[in-house]
Amino acid sequence: MxxxxxxxxxxxxxxxxxxxxxxxxxxxxxxxxxxxxxxxxxxxxxxxxxxxxxxxxxxxxxxxxxxxRQTLASLEGLRQEAALAQVVPGGHLAIGTVPSALRAVSMLASEYRRAIPKLTLEVFSLSTRDILHRLKNKDIHLGLAYADGCDAATYDAMTLYQERFVLLFNDKAGLPEQRSFTWTEAARLPLCLFNHEMQNRKIVENAFLQARVEPNVVVETNTLSVLYEEVRTGEVCSVAPVSALPDYFLASGIQIRPLEPQQISPMSLLRLHEESAPALVNAAWDMAPRLDLQGRLDGVLEDGCSGIR
Structure with missing residues (x-):
């Protein structure tokens, strides 16, 4: 064998x-x-x-x-322990992330590679349910997702940042120049939103519900690329968390503004609860809270609103 x-x-x-x-x-x-x-x-x-x-x-x-699966996970743990024992940190790390955390996981992965020179990474865009399933099967080592309803006996969860939602629009949309918009104002605009497969869609709908308005949703998608192309035309706007937005969004004329009142949802780093986790997984887990993802994501929002009174 x-x-x-x-x-x-x-x-x-x-x-x-x-x-x-x-x-x-x-x-x-x-x-x-x-x-x-x-x-x-x-x-x-x-x-x-x-x-x-x-x-x-x-x-x-x-x-x-x-x-x-158990054998391969144990073997990977052995390899990681051997690498760390030689003071040559390395190994392989597989991370699952919900689509709304793609920017955040990119920041996380960049810091991991900087701190662990011989690290190789796999990053999968998955639903929260799939992340939990793959963690349990040991197909991935870490997950970045919503921890609501997560079984504390099976998974460890650590909040890394609070998700903040923004209105996205192109200059061609002709929106007034202001530092923020209300959910009521956003509901009047033609919107492209993530579809109901995404957990953050439930959060967005709850925000509109609390504002007692019905959003004008004209396009639904499960991919960030479609959302980007729709907003780029200037014909529709969107609502998304800052942590979902890659750099190319903000470098192509797309504007972001906070939505008030803020809908804040915690995003957590997840791992399978084990008595003896692989050394690399422990190192990545311990490193994550020191990276100040909250401050860096808030900085993206502040930069997006700079120059607006």
Whole structure:
């Protein structure tokens, strides 16, 4: 039995498709299939339900998959411990983030790379539910998400910053020059909002509800790129948290203004609760609160309003 065979199983569980799993594993599809068949022969059980396509895992296969994930996580922890023991911090860190925290996770990743020179990173844009699921399966090491309803016995949660919502518009929209807007004023504008798959959409709708207004939503999307293109035309505006906005938003004529009263929602760093977490995960966890993400995100908002009386 080889570690590579266990990696094939985990890749197949993630992609649910032989060809895509092989591509993610950097091997040919026949090589991946042969490796899994060899593992089945060694264990004397059928792991995969298959005809010409992947049909799922057998009950025995599901147990083997859980064991494979645990083994690979333990192996990664061993590698990280060895790296740190040699005073050469490094290893691999997988982070899941909700789309509304993409700017924040970019700041976090940049600081991690600066502090840990040999670090490699994977960043996945996921829903809060998917982040919790992947943390539990040990597919990712850390998550940046909403911690509401998070099981404290299963996950550790640490608030990193308070999410602040802003109105986004292009100069061509012809909005008055003012330092902030109310939710009532925003509701009158044609809006492009994240769709109901996103947790922050619930927060935005609650803000409009508290203001006793119905927003004029003309476009809904689950991607930041669509929101950007819609706002860039000047035909629609948007509402989004500052922590979702990459630099190119603010460098292309898109304006941001605070929405009053502020809707503040805590964003937390999450990890699986373990007695002995990998050394790299512990190092990243301990480093995060020292990075002052709140101050840096608030600075983005202040810069966006500079020059406005």
């Amino acid at each position: 080889f570690v590579r065979q266990l990696q094939y199983l985990v890749a197949l569980a993630e992609h649910r498709h032989f060809a895509r799993a092989a591509e993610a594993s950097w091997v040919s599809q026949p090589a991946l299939s042969a490796g899994i068949r060899q593992l089945e022969r060694e264990l004397g059980i059928m792991i995969i339900l298959r005809d010409r396509r992947f049909q799922g895992f057998t009950p025995e296969g599901e147990r083997v998959l859980a064991w494979a």
